[in-house]
Amino acid sequence: MRLHRLTLTAFGPFADTQTVDFDDLSAAGLFLLHGPTGAGKTSVLDAVCFALYGSVPGARQGSGPGLTLRSDHAAPATRTEVALELTVAGRRLRITRQPPWERPKKRGTGTTVDKAQTWLREYESTAGTWKDLSRSHQEIGEEITQLLGMSREQFCQVVLLPQGDFARFLRADAEARGRLLGRLFDTRRFADVEKRLAERRRATETQVRDGDAELLAYGHRMQQAAGDAMELPELAPGEPGLAEAVLGAAAVARSTAREQLTVAECALAAAESAQAAAGRALDDVRELARLQRRYGEARERAARLEQGAGAYREAQALMERARKAEAVAPALELRDSADAEHRQAAAAEARARALLPESFADAGAAGLATAARRAAEELGGLDSARRAERRLAELLDERAGLDRQERADADVLQEAEAWLDDWEETRTGLQARVDSAQQAAALAEQLAVRREPARRRLTAARQRDRLAEDTNRAVDRVRRAREDTLRAKQHWLELKEQRLTGIAAELAANLTDGTPCAVCGATEHPAPARKVAGHVGREAEENALAAYQRADEQRAEEERRLGVAREALAAATAEAGDTPADLLAAETDELEKQYARARRGAAELHSAQEALRQAGHEHERRLAARQEAAVRTAARVGRRERLERERAALEEELDRARGDLDSVAARAAQLERRTALLTEAADAARVAEDTAQRLKDADARLADAAFRAGFETPQAAAESLLDNAAHRELQHRLDAWQHEEAAVRAVLAESGTAAAAAQRPADVASAQQAADEATRRLRDAASAHDAAARRCAELDRLAARATASVRRLAPLREEYDRVARMAGLTAGTSADNERRMRLESYVLAARLEQVAAAATVRLRRMSSGRYTLVHSDDRAGRGRSGLGLHVVDAWTGRERDTATLSGGETFFVSLALALGLADVVTDEAGGVRLDTLFIDEGFGSLDDQTLDEVLDVLDSLRERDRSVGIVSHVPDLRRRIHAQLEVVKGRSGSVLRQRGGQGGAGTP
Structure with missing residues (x-):
């Protein structure tokens, strides 16, 4: 794997885009990555790891959710991105990664989050172009891991040393x-093997113990089934011999249970015979007692029937009169119905006549109907007067509306005139507010431009004063460190000189006769040198050298800190100048006060403009309202005159129609009530006359029906009638008496019942006691037989299960022995593993x-x-x-x-x-060939000679065409290694400077 080019944007401390040309740096074999503490040297290595694996090394992944890869110095619109070109497995690839990005929204306010993006491209040398391979995070991660053959942890341990x-x-x-x-x-697979064997050992051990526990449980259950007549071995689960002992005890228990079952079968057969004989004797006695009770009850029922014979004959006579009265019932119902209708009609007529004037008290139905027609005709003539009355009410409402409009328009005109008189003064005041607020806004904008530079200058001045004190203290520390270094070096050189002077005594201490001298080669040593008082040995010299090296390292560190402090002081002085911080603070405070006053004045601009705009709208509205009110006033004059003429004509017509009442509606209501009362009274009189005639006809038919049925009067026939409930009750009594009489005669006629009554009374209690005793003996014998049978079946079932459990347990115990040996050997606890490895x-x-x-x-x-x-x-x-x-x-x-x-x-x-x-x-x-390595820090602990040897070893890596990047603060390495990548720290972020390669010095 060889790195070619790395490009960073808004990553870590780098705000802008930075590029690292590894091809140029690797030309010399060794290159140095250096810079101040916190500048971002490690961030360059983080970017390489992030480009390959999508995350930074484990120790720098962050300890909280607030830690991100994005630069705090980057502009909000700049997205974080890392791009890396490399060659691996003969393929030149370019990986570009963009982590999640919280950016400002393009529309509106607030922020939104863009998802992480990744691109993988491959360079095609034949076409000279880059070809897209994938944009999937998962696919790219798997592809890179497969090509490198290393996980992220291995890469960080092997490449980023x-x-x-x-x-x-x-x-x-x-x-x-x-x-x-x-x-x-x-090596997790080997640990998994150990874990799997240990788990398997525990599992098989548990299975063996569970099997023994199950077998022992079967033994206890067999002991309970055998009635504690079975003795179990005193062995725990897992102990040998448990299975044989349990199975042997079970065999003895089963044999004893079968003997007990045979005895119980014989006892059960004898009890069954005795119980059957007692049952038959009990049945015979119970039948005799039943027949005797039946004969006695029949005699008692016959006596009761003889006593109730008179009541039976009276009920028969009552039933006969009720049957004759049923022929008169329809005529009685018709007469009752006619009488009820006549009384109801007479009451309705009385109520209707009570509502009429006294002049209609003696009028018949025809006279009442004629009066109702005359009242209806008079009511029909009032329709025109009703319409006139409704129109008059509408005219009065309309005139009242005109009055209200007139008063409202007068108020509008008065208010508009008063407001318009003050318009010029109001407009001038509002315009003055707007002008004042605009001047304050302009002043606030001018002061806002001056605020931030003043603040930065004040901050820089305060930092300048603080850094000046830090620089002075650093100068003192550097001076003391140099003095300590000189003293330590002088002490070391003095001890070294003293040791060289007495080195002969050290060499002589190792001389033995017959052994050649390391200096002259002689085998005889007649006068070896002796150590003198105050001799300096090698340990003292090495301690002095170590003290000198520590002092020199401390001096170098103090000089580095002094340089950093001076650089920071120069930067702060360049920004703040020589003005005292107190004066700058006073100027800044005054500027802030002026800005605050201007902002308060500018804040009134919107409200003043809005007030002026609202006042203009109100002025236009008032003018329009005044004009509209004048137009409406002129239009109301003619309309009022027309309403007055129409009102006078309607009132004259209504005076004629109302008569002596207040309104036409009252007159119409009076006529409507009279018409309704007369009509209702006429109808009620006609109904009363009809119902009286029907009642007279019903009385004649009822008298005729009663005479034909044999009753002297209709009242006698009505009294003989029975309702349905009384009829059913009387019929039920007659039927019950006849049924009881027939049943008693049948019982007394039975020959068996009469013969049983002639015998002695039956003794049921003695027979029942004998049968109960036989049943109890049978139940006891059956219970004993069932218990013996269940005991035999339960022992057989449990013995079969115990035998099957023993068969299953044998291979499990063999497997446990084998797995336990393997698990102990791999875990290092077995005696066969001598080194416990x-x-x-x-x-x-x-x-x-x-x-x-x-x-x-x-x-x-x-x-x-x-x-x-x-x-x-x-x-x-x-x-x-x-x-x-x-x-x-x-x-x-x-x-x-x-x-x-x-x-x-x-x-x-x-x-x-x-x-x-x-x-x-x-x-x-x-x-996988690793052509680029990085070594992070540690060179400051080496002396010059060892440093040369270490650099020679690293330089020898070029023999395998490797390039090594050294990350260090040691100043001497800047002279020894010409290819360098410097990280320069600044207030607006860090930048990279590359120099010393084939391309010469780089630019940020």
Whole structure:
């Protein structure tokens, strides 16, 4: 994989579009990415990762929802975008990604959110054009991951080499190393195997225990079914021999239950015979008692019938008179109906005559009808007078309306005249308000232009004063750091000189007779040098050197901070000038007060303009209202005269029609009431005359019907009639007496009943007691037989289930033994696993051994052959083994843990480890070639000689046509590495400057 070009827009600290030409930077093999703290060096690496995978490295993904990739310095209308051109697997691709963007709406106010977009294009060399491949986030992610052969975590660990992570890796324990290597080499499948075996072991163990528990439960149920006559073994689930003991006890219990069933069958047969005999004797006694009771009851019923014979004959006579009276019933109903109609008609006639004048008291139906016709004719002549009366009311209402209109128009004219008299004065005042507000608005616009520059200048002045104090303090710190560095260097050189003076004593300390001298080669040592008092050893010299290096690093850091402070001070001074901050603050406050006053005055502009416009509309409305009122007043004069003439003619006509009443309507109502009363009275008189005649006819027919039926008077016939309920009740009594008499005679005539009455009374209680006792003995025998049968069936059923459970459990126990051995071996807990190494740790140990071998190749060169990385599978304390990492020091010949390395040693050892890990992971990912690598920080801990060796190793990567980008603050690297990508920080965002490549210096 080789990077060609990266383009950033509104990303991270970069507000505008920035371009990185990796082809130009990679021409030299090594290139440097540097810049002030917070300028955005890491954001360049984030952009590469975001273009490939759609997200930034894990440690910089953000800790909250408020963290975004968009630059805070970018213009609202500029969309965030990252575009990367690269070559991978022989294909040149261009990936363009745009994260979600909250932008202002094109219409109206507020914002809207545009969705994330992604494009993948491929360059066709034959046509010289870019071809679109996909715009799907998921498809592009799968395509890039397949081409690179690495996940985002692997890419960030292999291509964007994070030195801090590998330094922690060297000092970490086995568990932490396992987590990192597991992510890089994707050994989750081996961990899944361990987990699956452990789960399978727990599952089979649970199944075995459940099977034993089920078998033991069957045993307890068989013990309960056998009536506690069965003894169970005292074994827990999972213990051997449980199945044989339970099945043996079950066989004994089943044999005993079958013997008990045979005894119960014999007892049941004897009880059944005795119960049948007692039942037959009870039935005979009950039948004799029934016949005796039947004969006694029949005798009692016959006596009661003899006592009620007189009442029976009276009821028969009453029924006969009722049958004769039924022939007179129709005539009685007709006479009652005619009498009711006549009384109702007479009452209606009386009520109608009571409403008429006394002059009509003796008039007949014909006279009343004639008077009603005359009143109706007079009512018909009042229709014309009614219309005249309605028209007169309309005229009066219309004249009242004219009066109201006249008063309203007079009020309108008066109000309009009063308002128009003050119009000129009102218009002049409103126009003055508008002019004043317009002047205030113009002043506010002028002051608004001056506010923001004044604020920025005040802020810059305050920052200038603060930075001036920070710069002075930084100067003091730099001076003290330089003095400390000089003292430390002088002390180191003095100790080094003293050690060189006494180096012979150190060499002589290792001389032995017969061993050649490392200086002269002699095997005899007659006078070896001796250490003198105050001898300086190598440890003291190294401690002095380390102190000097720390002091020099502190000095460089203080100088860098001083430079940053001076740059910031210069920027603030350039914007604020030399004016004191207090004076600028007073000027800004006064400007704000003037602006506030102008804004308040300008705020009145809209209301003043609106008031002037409303006043103009009101002026026009008043003029129109005055003119319309004058026109309406002139039109009302002629209309009033016409109404007066028509009113006089109508009143003359109505005087004639009303008579002595107040109105024509009252006269018409009087005639309507009289007509209705006369008509109603005439009708009532005719109905009364008709009903009287019908009543007379009904009386004659009733007298004739009563005589023919044998009654002396109609009243006697009416009294003999029975209603339906009384007739049915009387007939029911007669029928019941006859039925009872026939039933008694039939019972007394039975021969069996009479014979039973002649015998002794039956003793039912004794027979019932004997039968109950026989039934109880039979029930007890049946219960005992059923219990024995159920016991045998339950024991057989449970024994069959227990036997089937034993058969099912055998293969489960074999599988559990086999799975438990495998799970213990892969988990490192088995005795067969001597080093207690888990399966995943075993695979990771093999990978770590490959990484250590690949890292040693570069580590030897970085350390001048001193250090070698080796893998160790020894156990650490009581923990598990497999992921140990040691370093072998060729100067001492000792092997020690990587956690004991110093700061500088840790850096180049971790760098070698990172490069070796990159090679191994690349091979693991399918051999994808990585032509571009980045190394982030850590070079400040190296001395000059070690730095040269490390750079030589990195420069050797060009032999494999690789380019390495170094991200560092070390000033010495700017002299050693000519190809550079500088990140320049500014108030409006950061920019990129590229120089030293084939294309020369770049521009932002």
